[in-house]
Amino acid sequence: MSFSASTQPDEPICAVATPLGRGALAIVRLSGYQALKIATRVTRRDLPPRQATCANFYADDDGLIDQGIAIYFQSPASFTGEDLVEFHCHGNPVVSGLLLKTLCAHGSRMASPGEFSLRAFINNKIDLTQAEAIADLINSTTEQNARTAARSLQGAFSARIEEVLDKLVEIRIHVEAHLDFADEAIDVQQVKQIHGKLTELDLQLTELSAQARRGERLQTGATIAIAGVPNTGKSSLFNALAQSEIAIVTDIPGTTRDPLSADIDIRGMPVRLIDTAGLRETKDAVEIKGIQRAWQAVSQADIILWLVDASQAETEPSVPDNVDENKLLWVHNKIDLTRIQPGIQANHIYVSASTKAGLQHLLEGIINRLHGSEQGDTPFLARRRHLIDLQRAQENIQLALQRMTGSIDLELVAEELRMAQQALREITGAVTADDLLGRIFSEFCIGK
Secondary structure, eight states, rough: SGGGGGTTTSSSSSEEEEEOOOOOEEEEESSSSTTTHHHHHHHOOOOOOEEEEEEEEEEETSSSSEEEEEEEEEETSSSSSSSSEEEEEEEHHHHHHHHHHHHHHHTTOOOOTHHHHHHHTTSSSHHHHHHHHHHHHTTOSSSSHHHHHHHHHHHHHHHHHEEEEEEEEHHHHHHHHHHHHSSSSOOOHHHHHHHHHHHHHHHHHHHHHHHHHHHHHHHHHEEEEEESSSTHHHHHHHHHHTTTTTSOSSSSSOOSSEEEEEEEEEEEEEEEEEEEEOOOOOOOOHHHHHHHHHHHHHOSSSEEEEEEEOTTTOOOOOOOOTGGGGGGEEEEGGGGGGSSEEEETEEEEEOOOTTTBHHHHHHHHHHHHHHHTSSOOSSSSSOHHHHHHHHHHHHHHHHHHHHHHSOOHHHHHHHHHHHHHHHHHHHSSOOOOOHHHHHHHHTTTTTT
16 A cells, blocks of 8 residues: 555545455444545435444445445544444445445545554644554454454554663753753762663563564564474374364375465464475485475474474484574384373473374473573564564663763763664654555455
């Protein structure tokens, strides 16, 4: 969506706000200048604000389209901040299509993806993090993901940013005040006070960045590849984790050729699980292709579950040199054929895919590896751009701290603080380039 083409707040826009297809109901949205006038022409009824009105919907040629419910939300008490009308009609694409055609005939136009949310942002009904949370909530694949997106939509992330900004502005006021009276030297006590507040702010940004990284991981999910030599039980483990008989399991080496994938939920974290071909030397042309694809999946994975056969005690487990050990979790499978107990020791996990013994230990190891040292609550979702802006702001704060030691240059300190403030304001959209808005809102579905 072109942001510049969608910044005419007076232009009425319309779209179907419910999923395409047949169903009991469909909702058509109309927002903008003269939305009420257009809706009145379609329904031939007075529409009191915030009341569900049963009405017929008439086409431009006076033909009856449908009978349904119309609800008028008067500006500014609407999602977009403009006059907005919702038409609840029967869920047939033909019916909603006729209704859209009629609305356009009366002066509206079809909305671009995300344009309703864009107008809500422009009219200060939501900030940019809340707008992004709308898309995240719609696209959530786990219960935790949806709940966290809902908290972001309620302003949890925005509130944390505003809290940091308030403290930053307070420090800027002190620094700028000293610049206004440059003839009066700043004393040691004042330097210590500003330095202390900057240190507190730096620590606060460290905590906020850690939460944002967890939120970004929850929003994007993770990819886990199950790898190893043939006949270690990779497909059995894949089926056990996916809780479905997706992969074919046999005793014949090389059964798995193409990588198989399944989207699963591991303790609230959306995960793409990939079962790969057994890695070995072979002359089978088809198997060679499968092994090449297996290596590609391994290289792109966030976590590699490297399976070994625990019943083959005489075999010393090893991995090729090109495997990133930072991504590696050793999974010792088939412990049901041994006297080994299920459990976890560092990055070695002992399981039985066939009996499911030790799978809880494996899930624990995966979650620990995904979060690393950043354990804790995930109060909001975040995106890569948020992490970048938080890092920029913290770098500026740390540079300001450096400039507060030795030969103090308050003008440079003030500039670092200004740049930190700008980076934080970009997160909520207080300062945002039009091309960024276009990229963000183009990810939305039509009608949102």
